[in-house]
Amino acid sequence: MEKIQGGVTAAKGFLAAATAAGIKYKDRTDMAIIYSEKPCRAAGTFTTNVVKAAPVLWDRRITEEVGQAQVVVVNSGIANACTGEEGLRYCQETSAEVEKTIGVPANQVLVASTGVIGMQLPIDRIRTGVQTMAPMLNGSLEAGNAAAKAIMTTDTHEKEVAVQFEVDGKTVTLGGMCKGSGMIHPNMCTMLAFLTTDLAISEELLFEALRADIPDTYNMISVDGDTSTNDTVLLLANGMAGNAEITEKNADYEEFCKALRFVNTELAKMMAGDGEGATALFEVKVIHARTKKDAKILSKSVVCSSLTKAMIFGHDANFGRILCALGYSGAQFDPEQVELHFESAAGKLLIFKDGVAVDYSEEEATRILSEPAVTVIADMKMGDAEATAWGCDLSYDYIKINADYRS
Amino acid sequence: MEKIQGGVTAAKGFLAAATAAGIKYKDRTDMAIIYSEKPCRAAGTFTTNVVKAAPVLWDRRITEEVGQAQVVVVNSGIANACTGEEGLRYCQETSAEVEKTIGVPANQVLVASTGVIGMQLPIDRIRTGVQTMAPMLNGSLEAGNAAAKAIMTTDTHEKEVAVQFEVDGKTVTLGGMCKGSGMIHPNMCTMLAFLTTDLAISEELLFEALRADIPDTYNMISVDGDTSTNDTVLLLANGMAGNAEITEKNADYEEFCKALRFVNTELAKMMAGDGEGATALFEVKVIHARTKKDAKILSKSVVCSSLTKAMIFGHDANFGRILCALGYSGAQFDPEQVELHFESAAGKLLIFKDGVAVDYSEEEATRILSEPAVTVIADMKMGDAEATAWGCDLSYDYIKINADYRS
Numbered sequence: 149m150e151k152i153q154g155g156v157t158a159a160k161g162f163l164a165a166a167t168a169a170g171i172k173y174k175d176r177t178d179m180a181i182i183y184s185e186k187p188c189r190a191a192g193t194f195t196t197n198v199v200k201a202a203p204v205l206w207d208r209r210i211t212e213e214v215g216q217a218q219v220v221v222v223n224s225g226i227a228n229a230c231t232g233e234e235g236l237r238y239c240q241e242t243s244a245e246v247e248k249t250i251g252v253p254a255n256q257v258l259v260a261s262t263g264v265i266g267m268q269l270p271i272d273r274i275r276t277g278v279q280t281m282a283p284m285l286n287g288s289l290e291a292g293n294a295a296a297k298a299i300m301t302t303d304t305h306e307k308e309v310a311v312q313f314e315v316d317g318k319t320v321t322l323g324g325m326c327k328g329s330g331m332i333h334p335n336m337c338t339m340l341a342f343l344t345t346d347l348a349i350s351e352e353l354l355f356e357a358l359r360a361d362i363p364d365t366y367n368m369i370s371v372d373g374d375t376s377t378n379d380t381v382l383l384l385a386n387g388m389a390g391n392a393e394i395t396e397k398n399a400d401y402e403e404f405c406k407a408l409r410f411v412n413t414e415l416a417k418m419m420a421g422d423g424e425g426a427t428a429l430f431e432v433k434v435i436h437a438r439t440k441k442d443a444k445i446l447s448k449s450v451v452c453s454s455l456t457k458a459m460i461f462g463h464d465a466n467f468g469r470i471l472c473a474l475g476y477s478g479a480q481f482d483p484e485q486v487e488l489h490f491e492s493a494a495g496k497l498l499i500f501k502d503g504v505a506v507d508y509s510e511e512e513a514t515r516i517l518s519e520p521a522v523t524v525i526a527d528m529k530m531g532d533a534e535a536t537a538w539g540c541d542l543s544y545d546y547i548k549i550n551a552d553y554r555s
Numbered sequence: 556m557e558k559i560q561g562g563v564t565a566a567k568g569f570l571a572a573a574t575a576a577g578i579k580y581k582d583r584t585d586m587a588i589i590y591s592e593k594p595c596r597a598a599g600t601f602t603t604n605v606v607k608a609a610p611v612l613w614d615r616r617i618t619e620e621v622g623q624a625q626v627v628v629v630n631s632g633i634a635n636a637c638t639g640e641e642g643l644r645y646c647q648e649t650s651a652e653v654e655k656t657i658g659v660p661a662n663q664v665l666v667a668s669t670g671v672i673g674m675q676l677p678i679d680r681i682r683t684g685v686q687t688m689a690p691m692l693n694g695s696l697e698a699g700n701a702a703a704k705a706i707m708t709t710d711t712h713e714k715e716v717a718v719q720f721e722v723d724g725k726t727v728t729l730g731g732m733c734k735g736s737g738m739i740h741p742n743m744c745t746m747l748a749f750l751t752t753d754l755a756i757s758e759e760l761l762f763e764a765l766r767a768d769i770p771d772t773y774n775m776i777s778v779d780g781d782t783s784t785n786d787t788v789l790l791l792a793n794g795m796a797g798n799a800e801i802t803e804k805n806a807d808y809e810e811f812c813k814a815l816r817f818v819n820t821e822l823a824k825m826m827a828g829d830g831e832g833a834t835a836l837f838e839v840k841v842i843h844a845r846t847k848k849d850a851k852i853l854s855k856s857v858v859c860s861s862l863t864k865a866m867i868f869g870h871d872a873n874f875g876r877i878l879c880a881l882g883y884s885g886a887q888f889d890p891e892q893v894e895l896h897f898e899s900a901a902g903k904l905l906i907f908k909d910g911v912a913v914d915y916s917e918e919e920a921t922r923i924l925s926e927p928a929v930t931v932i933a934d935m936k937m938g939d940a941e942a943t944a945w946g947c948d949l950s951y952d953y954i955k956i957n958a959d960y961r962s
Contacts, residue, residue, distance in 0.1 A: 196883070197879060197882035197883045198881070198882040198883070198884075198886075198887060198888060198890065199878050199879060199881065199882030199890045200882075227875070229875060229878075229879075230875050230878050230890065230907070230910065230911065230912070231910075231911060232891065232909070232910035232911040233910075234911070264873070264875065265873075265874075265875020265876065265878065265879060266873075266874055266875040266878070266907070266911075266912045267912075376879060377875075377878070377879050377882060454861070454953075454957070455957055458953070458954055458957035458958050459957065459958070461954065461958045462957070462958030464958065466671070466672075466673075467672075467673055468634070468636060468637050468671065468672020468673040468784075469672065471606050471636075471637050471672065471673070471784070472604060472606060472636075472672060472783060472784050474605070474606065475604035475605040475606030475607075475784060476602075476603070476604045476605070477605075479605075480605060481605060483605065483606045483637065484639070500637070500673070502639070503637070503638075503639035503640075504637065504638060504639040504641070504673075505637070505673045505674075542954060542957075543954060543958075544951050544954050544955075546861075546865070546954075547865055547868065547949060547950060547951050547953075547954065548951075550861070550862055550865035550866065550869070550949075551865050551866070551868045551869030551871065551950075
């Protein structure tokens, strides 16, 4: 497997376009479209929030009942959540517009929205946006990058990644893009991610590979503990790499899973590190936990703790907050056994051992915590399980962004 | 029942004192002592955090095994948590100092600490503090108020309340003080609260009354979702009101429970409203829920949501975040049925109904949300259960306070 340049247009046969449709933002692009030259197998995973946005309901039906798709239309600015019947009708009307303009059947058009909850989409502008983008569709890396930019909300930069690997003597490409960066919390990933591949694989295994990957990637990130109404990961496979279709869990399937894990982990970390107001990616590794479940619960508890996140922002080695967050996680352990390290590009430092703080240098701790990516390692000394969670620090800008998000 | 002036010294026979012991803060009091002229029945409830501070372990043993106490010694500045054997020894040494100086047996001395985790107490200063306070012990309201001030950490004001009620023809007084204001999250209350009463009541019923009250009062508040290692509520009853001891759940017991509910609710709301950096008390009332459990889960999910809290800080009626937080709470409901109101001293406004936003005035919503106490009412239209949770908004100052708490 090799990392390459690009995102959703990296794989064969995938085109993209973006436009400034004037949904809510001014002076920037806010609509994107992904198009595959051939119909794709389509898999999706969606928010577990009881309140599901209209596009989530629409896409779930298509991925689960139709299982095939050729177009994804995305807008940023308005989430089309808590919008009742009217909101659902707009999904249908967006897809109908794609059918009319591009010729793909409406029931093979996926839609996604992100932005303010509770406002209705300006459907005329969405329609015009589709019409504008149709003739612009393009397989260049630039087109993919333009799409990645258009789906951003409070993100500070676009998020793309792509890899190539071999299957059946053919080069297969898997690429993706995503957007964060608020309302980010596990179950599921609280974000939009779009993955495209030219791999030939059965619908069943495509779904299974995606579902198996989410719990260790997107579901291990948190920006603010708020699980969005719109979380969506879509994975499209058009088979254009020309490999013999993967229909069983063989070495080729494993190779695809490895690529998927890499792409999703990279995208997840990009989202966490670009959380609203973030100045640092905050990684929490729990090792030697009793069970995998415990390791996940512990690492997520620390990564979600407001006090710990504020401590990372302040580059302050207030490690008691980490022990406190481990302690209220719900997992059982012996506080006297826990060992804590801080680690970053500036070094690694033991902080806590045998129930008390070791005699560490505050200066060195601050230096380690001042890097743009900071890791806390908690060794529970109870077993062999481990898990990693990703988040970000909690800064003044998080408040600034969210105190008046709509204006 | 009547609300009266005062706090921990309001009830007969309770004295208090405070001093500047120089534990960590400079130029302010940081130690307090509560003393009862007669030995008290003592009940306590403590943090559910796996990591329990040394004073929590000490007090749990006394309240559960001894069941009697006469003195409480409290310090602010250092939490005596994650301090191993040495930390436990300091609880013992503090109590021994009280025995030596005041003559109360060490196993009837409760201790409590709040502040930085992971640092050891300067035990010599604690000892000197006890010696200084012993001759100052005083039953005046001023002495109670001085104690309430000394236990503050990032609190902006002291928190006291007291009531009087009749039992068996005698006037009974119940008073209390508490401190917040960070690491505040249910299970239990993530704070220190000290309640004193001159009621005569059996140890068993004293415990039961306290335990039954916590789930609807302290456990319904949240400042930041972090459950502290030090949470403690202590309730002392010295029987000096002269009533016939309450030994069964009769009308007198109910009267006491009512007073306890009032005092604990008032203290809980004071803590929530004085959460770190808070500019407003944020109340979430869930009505017509399917079950009490659902009502609690739903109200706490909203009161804990960073995005909702930031919205309250911004006086911005971004109601979608409330629906979102209800949706990821874990409780099931039909989003199409939910009705949302904002309410404060400035009025009450319907925002959301039948699955969509109603045509409300943004100006009026902002006016309502600009008050120092703001309520969200979520009508689930599913049953008869209801619950109220309290928190505060999320402001720049929360970050400021917590990015470098130790310095």
